[in-house]
Amino acid sequence: MLAAVFATGCSDDGGTGAGTQNVDTTAQTSDGTATQSPGPTTEPSPTDPTGGTQSGGQTNTTEPDPTAGPTTNPTSTTTTATATATTTPDTTTTSATATTSDDTTTGGATGVVRFVVLGDVGEGNEDQYQVADAIIAVCEQRGCDWAMLTGDNFYDSGVEGVDDPQWQEKFELPYMGITFPIYAVLGNHDYGGNGIGVDFDTSKSDYQVEYTQVSELWRMPDKYYSWTQAHAEFWGLDTNQIMTDPFNGSSDPQQAWLDQTVAASTATWKIAFGHHPYLSNGDHGNAGAYEDLEGIPLPFVAGESVKEFMEESVCGKIDVYICGHDHTMQWLQAACGTEFIVAGAGSKANTIEGDNPFHFQIAEMEGFTWVELNDNSFTGVIFDKNGNELYTRTFMK
DSSP: OHHHHHHHHTOOOOBOSOOOEEEOOSSOSSOOOEEEOSOOOSOOOSSOOOOOOOSSOEEEEOOOOTTOOOSSOOOOOOEEEEEEOOSTTOOOEEEEEEEEOSOOOOSSTTSEEEEEEEOOOTTOSHHHHHHHHHHHHHHHHHOOSEEEEOSOOSTTTOOSSTTOTHHIIIIITTTTTOOSOEEEOOOTGGGOGGGTSOOSOTTHHHHHHHGGGTOSSEEOSSSSEEEEETTEEEEEOOHHHHHHTTTTOOSHHHHHHHHHHHHHOOOSEEEEEOSSOSSOOSSSOSTTSGGGOTTSSOHHHHTHHHHHHHHHHTTTTSSEEEEOSSSSEEEEEEETTEEEEEEOOSSOBOOOOOOOOEEEEESSOOEEEEEEEETTEEEEEEEETTSOEEEEEEEEO
């Protein structure tokens, strides 16, 4: 019975095709202007935080290379991307314009950090390769220091070890053209059990940590970890451990670690990424009501523990929380003092079903999000799998 309930709550059937875009232009905090880098830096840091594999979290600090320069020539062009709303809550059109800047480096040398975020990538299918190609093109134009994977890195039940062929089929080959590190966190499928998040092989999550020592691209120094660059600090969370507590161990040490490190941080920007959402209009839904199962007397299935964790340790303490789990691209309106972005369409895409207030969302379209932190501004740009700019938003601290 328990397995059936979990399997229902963790289904991941996805579709492809041109989805319907939904844009709310009434709640934006700026005019939506994004700064375009004249060129990328392919090596973000001479000291990648590969770290160890001890439990209980790990903090790594990277210092950007001040000599790192762009690998393409600066461009003086200006591009305009338009995202058109076709459904409620708003029927207007918003235009987002990207312009060039004087910045000629990435890696934080000028107080600028750039990265891409995508999730639920572990299929090895054509859409995953297409998204990867779009990332390469965007990063060549705008600059990227690294990428983030928001979990469910390998469908359907994680990997069997560091020599599992899936590492080649679903990671190394799709992203072979990427030259910057890819930081990853664990999802329910990575823990095994066909998405249940609990498996007889309790080492499945450890294999992904261990692969950090094997790959030039893959970065998962621990099941939860943090690092800093320039004026930003980043926390990778293991939300499946929180979701399934106590089956994969207590999440208390992770929460204590997060509380302590966030409180001690002096970074201008505090950004966390994990697999499970706090708010989402996808088919999984909001924490505490995942799969609309809040009536079932199994609170961990509905994500009650994730909801409590987020409200106690993320809301109002983390500036931006980025997740996957739902195979869509969403930018929800800020809640509880934190911005929430869903980036779970890295290899397949599902429907939009919820009614949380949002700035932008799109169903049944694969893609990713590009982020720039420029001093006290945060710019996010959502791209589809073809590299088309769908939506841009900038807000300030």
